[in-house]
Amino acid sequence: MTAMYEAAPTMEETSLRDAMSLFATGVTVLTVGGEHVHGMTANAFSSVSLDPPLVLACIAHSAVMHEAIATTKRFGVSIMGADQQATAKYFADKRRPLGAEQFDAVDWVEGRHSGAPLLNGSLAWIECELVQSYAGGDHTIFVGRVLSASRGADAPALLFYSSAFHRI
Numbered sequence: 001m002t003a004m005y006e007a008a009p010t011m012e013e014t015s016l017r018d019a020m021s022l023f024a025t026g027v028t029v030l031t032v033g034g035e036h037v038h039g040m041t042a043n044a045f046s047s048v049s050l051d052p053p054l055v056l057a058c059i060a061h062s063a064v065m066h067e068a069i070a071t072t073k074r075f076g077v078s079i080m081g082a083d084q085q086a087t088a089k090y091f092a093d094k095r096r097p098l099g100a101e102q103f104d105a106v107d108w109v110e111g112r113h114s115g116a117p118l119l120n121g122s123l124a125w126i127e128c129e130l131v132q133s134y135a136g137g138d139h140t141i142f143v144g145r146v147l148s149a150s151r152g153a154d155a156p157a158l159l160f161y162s163s164a165f166h167r168i
Contacts, residue, residue, distance in 0.1 A: 024161040027080040029091045029122075030057055031108075033115035036068040037100050041092035043160045044139075045077065053146035055128060058139045064098065069130060069142050076116030077126040082156035082167035084121060089165075113147035124151045 025043040032038050042065075044058035055077070059066045069075050080088050087106055096102050108117040114127040128144025135141075159166045 021163045022161070024159050024166075027084075027088050027158045027160050027165070028057075029078045029080065029088065029119055030059075030065060030069075031076040031078065031111075031116040031118065032065065032068040032072045032074070033076070033110060033117060034072055036072050037103070037117070038064050038068040038098070039091045039102055039117065040065040041088045048143060053149070054131070054143055055126060055146060056141055056143050058136060058141050060139050062138075066140060070133070070140075073130040074114040074116065074147075075128050075130070075142075075144060076111045076114050076118050077128065078119035078122035079124040079126075080119075080158040081121065081123045081152070082158045084119070084158055085165045087119060088158060111148075122152055123155060123157060124149065 026045070028042050028045045030040050030042050030045070040063060042057055042059070046056055048054040048056050057075070057077075059069065090096060090105060103117050107120040109120065110116070111118045111125070111127045114129070116127065118125045118127070126149045127147045129147055130142055131145045132143040133140050134143070156167045159168055
């Protein structure tokens with residue numbers, strides 16, 4: 001039988017980051033309110049379960065958001081629409097101001113259940129309470145119980161693929 005594919009390159013030949021860049025993901029901005037107010041663009045986000053309603057986000061140990069979620073135990077998720085590329089880039093930029101000042105550049109409302117800033121104009125919003133965290137190498141997998149979820153207007157989504165933003 002003839003092989004239908006070439007042998008997979010080793011980690012020395014290609015990085016996991018390069019390989020994973022070919023996996024299209026949605027784009028979110030995770031937020032925490034209160035004393036540790038912070039926002040961060042994230043695409044390592046997924047639903048886990050409908051019953052009970054759970055989601056997960058993977059956050060690097062070195063990220064400001066890691067300590068914010070671990071301390072506050074509540075977070076918000078704004079699912080980005082295609083017209084929010086500039087907002088997604090802003091919350092990915094390590095040069096932006098930290099603390100409450102970083103939200104001066106965007107339109108947002110305080111989440112009723114989480115106290116987290118929820119970004120206006122997003123496709124959907126989810127508010128969560130941290131229920132579990134798991135070590136995962138240089139990241140922590142934070143699992144949140146969904147306290148509320150709502151949809152915005154139907155609009156194209158913002159995706160991240162091949163290290164760039166795309167619209168669908």
